[in-house]
Amino acid sequence: MTDGPWHRRHPIAVDVAFAVTFVLLDTGVTLVGGSWWPRHPGPLAWALLGGQAVACASLALRRVVPITVVGVLGAFTLVLTLLITPGGALTPAHPGTMWAPASTVPAAYAPLYHRRHRAAAFATLAVCTLVVMRPWDPSVSVMTVGLLRTALGPLLALYFDARRRLVQALVERAERAERERHLLAEQARAEERARLAGEMHDVVTHRVSLMVLQAGALRVTAGDEATRQAAEELRAAGCQALDELRDLVGILRAAPDGDRTPSVAGFADLVAESAAVGVPTELTEVGDPALASPVVGRTAYRVLREALTNVRKHAPGARVTVRVEYDPARIRLTVRNTAPTGGPGALAGTGSGLGLAHLRHRIELLHGTLRAGPGPDGGFRVEATLPAYVPTVEPVG
Incomplete structure (x- = not known):
């Protein structure tokens, strides 16, 4: 594809850039204490940080397997949550923060925008929302931010998908109207050609037919052979002109039967x-x-x-x-x-x-x-x- 803006012509590059951006964003937010990072990180924390980077990197496949990407991020968030509570294997420095990566926002956008298996997409998003909100450890701020994080993407996806379909319908309607206008113009030209052909045929045929009849009468009544010969040639030329006129009208409108014009x-x-x-x-x-x-x-x-x-x-x-x-x-x-x-x-x-x-x-x-x-x-x-x-x-x- 060579038409359209750059991001439409290179979707894979755009998705890779998204993935790299959110890997860096989530890693940075985690390391500065904005998420689940403990005060004294051990091997488990570093392993989970690598797992988080891999889960966020799956955004590169959000167009190909969007539901799988949501499932990967939801599974990582569930494992991390279970290790913190009730597992107790990890203690965040700030327990009241969001533990789910910010990558869940663009990940939740893809399944509904690309309209693949809508029922499975809604089910996966619902499970992911429960995991992100952590209702078994209720916190108004965590539940509110978690709901917004998983709902913002689908809402934007539904809006842009509806807008895309509306624009596509308007473009198709405009193209259909253009085709209909072109067909009407072609029909009008064809009708005008047929009308002109009919008028030309009626007017010219009338005059030339009179010439042919007069030449035929002159051939019969002429007193000398030279005049009769000239009248016959004039009559034959008139008949040929009528045949050619019918042929021309046939090109403009319909070919007549019995056309005797030489080929x-x-x-x-x-x-x-x-x-x-x-x-x-x-x-x-x-x-x-x-x-x-x-x-x-x-x-x-x-x-x-x-x-x-x-x-x-x-x-x-x-x-x-x-x-x-x-x-x-x-x-x-x-x-x-x-x-x-x-x-x-x-x-x-x-x-x-x-x-x-x-x-x-x-x-x-x-x-x-x-x-x-x-x-x-x-x-x-x-x-x-x-x-x-x-x-x-x-x-x-």
Whole structure:
């Protein structure tokens, strides 16, 4: 663990420091006569002083075996008390003092704070309290101080444990509220995207459908073959635009059934069209095209179409190399063209200049990447990397 204050990151060091501190404290208090130390200490007194140091040192294990630590200190206090009275083997210099070590205070804190075997903890603390209070040798001061010494730790433990659980509950509630807020924001964005997709589909489809119908009517009524051919091309372009619009709406909302937008199978046709208008184009495909899911294939088709269109606009006389790599994880499409051999083409000023930007947005929706930029030979390179499979939600009947 690397977060949090130092004492939380090093609990063992904290417990060892506690143990050393209370060993020194209890030993010092005993030697100055603040506890059970006799006026003329003998071997038994020194042995008991060592036993007390060992019992206090058990505080180093208060997180691991808290009940055992309380039992060790209680057992030492009981043995010491029995040796003093009624055993008479040891006579304290000040009989009215506390004989239990001060280490019982932090020892009594641990069992309830760490919430391990609460019933056994209460029973052990109750027995330890009786031993420390010495009710068989009643003294108001000893019984009062003894009760406070063994009760202070558990009371603090119950308070801090309740505070810890309250803070933890508040943190969990805040985290849950944050997650719910994030989910609501995601839901709102999804609903807004679906609404915009529906509005775009309704408005644009209406206008383009009118264009397609008018082009079809012109094809039927035109008096010459050239006009009929142009009308047919206009009608076919309008139909393709409608298909692409449905595909875009499908990405934003749900993929439509029967989408006839070209996929990876249309790469060869694009290359042939490019070569037919005077742009030498070479296509290389590595792997199985069936690995590309429909949405991915249609997106790759648009990338290739946009790249070839830009070559015709901005790089007259250039040669184009198209390489498509298919594998189960991703589809990589790379389109390179050499440096143009002539000046700017007649189509260089046409278009909105946003084709690649729109493609990049579409690819990011599929969690892919698009890189485009000049090459070292003066040409241009477009590289699209897409996941091989992107699931789509089919519309419900």
